[in-house]
Amino acid sequence: MDKTEIGRLEGLWAGEFGEAYVERNKEAAKGRDAFWQMLLAKYPVTSALEVGCNLGGNLTWVSQHVPPCQTYGVDINEHALARLHEALPHVNAIWAPARQLPFRDQWFQLVFTAGVLIHQPSESLPLVMAEIVRCSKRYVLCMEYFAQDVVEVPYRGHEGALFKRDYGGLYQMLFPELKLVEQGFLTKDQGWDDITWWLFEKTGTLAP
Numbered sequence: 502m503d504k505t506e507i508g509r510l511e512g513l514w515a516g517e518f519g520e521a522y523v524e525r526n527k528e529a530a531k532g533r534d535a536f537w538q539m540l541l542a543k544y545p546v547t548s549a550l551e552v553g554c555n556l557g558g559n560l561t562w563v564s565q566h567v568p569p570c571q572t573y574g575v576d577i578n579e580h581a582l583a584r585l586h587e588a589l590p591h592v593n594a595i596w597a598p599a600r601q602l603p604f605r606d607q608w609f610q611l612v613f614t615a616g617v618l619i620h621q622p623s624e625s626l627p628l629v630m631a632e633i634v635r636c637s638k639r640y641v642l643c644m645e646y647f648a649q650d651v652v653e654v655p656y657r658g659h660e661g662a663l664f665k666r667d668y669g670g671l672y673q674m675l676f677p678e679l680k681l682v683e684q685g686f687l688t689k690d691q692g693w694d695d696i697t698w699w700l701f702e703k704t705g706t707l708a709p
C-alpha cells in the first residue's frame with residue numbers, strides 16, 4: 502500500500518493546519534442541537550463514538566443524550582482533544598488515527614463521522630470505513646459532502662485534501678451488512694455546511 506498520501510494528510514491534520522482549524526471552529530456546536538435531538542430521540546443509544554471529533558461540535562450535544570462516560574471522541578489533533586477535554590471533561594477524548602481505532606469490535610452502539618471521510622485519501626478510506634463498521638454494534642452514521650462521482654475540491658491551498666463522493670453508496674457497496682435506515686440533508690441555515698447524512702443499521706449483530 503502507498504502510505505505517502507495517508508501520512509501527508511494525517512500530518513496535515515495533526516499539525517499547524519489542524520490547529521488553525523480548531524481556532525476557526527470554536528463555535529462549531531452552534532445550531533447543531535436540533536439535529537442531534539431529533540436523531541437520538543428517534544434512535545436512542547447508550548454509547549457513541551465520533552471519529553474525527555475535533556473540539557466537540559457534535560459531542561457537545563451527543564453527550565446530552567448518551568450517558569456521559571459512554572461518549573467517546575477520537576482525533577489525530579492533540580490541540581483539538583485538549584480543547585474537548587477542557588470543555589467536556591466527562592467525554593472520553595482519545596488520540597488515534599481513524600484507520601486504527603483502539604476499541605474492541607462492536608464496542609459502541611453508534612459510530613459516526615461528520616466531515617472526516619471527505620479528508621481521507623483513497624488509500625485509507627476503505628480502512629477508515631471498515632474500522633467504523635467494526636467498532637459499531639448497531640448504528641453507523643455518515644455525515645459528509647455528497648457528489649455522485651468523486652470530485653476533488655481544493656481545500657485551503659492544499660490539493661488532494663477534500664473529496665466529495667457518494668459516501669453512503671460506498672458504505673453499502675463495501676459493507677452489505679449495513680441497512681439504510683434514514684438519510685437527509687442539512688443546510689447552512691440549519692448550522693451545517695450542506696452535508697448529506699446516512700444512518701445505517703448493522704444487520705446480524707443484535708441479539709434476538
Ligand SMILES: C[S@@+](CC[C@H](N)C(=O)[O-])C[C@H]1O[C@@H](n2cnc3c(N)ncnc32)[C@H](O)[C@@H]1O
Pocket residue numbers: 510511514515519529552553554555556557558559575576577578581597598599600614615616617620
Ligand atoms: C473538518 S473537521 C470535522 C470536525 C467535527 N467532526 C465536526 O463536525 O465539527 C475534521 C476532523 O477530523 C480529524 N481528522 C482528519 N483526518 C483524521 C484521521 N485520519 N484520523 C483521525 N482524525 C482525523 C481532524 O483532526 C479534524 O478534527
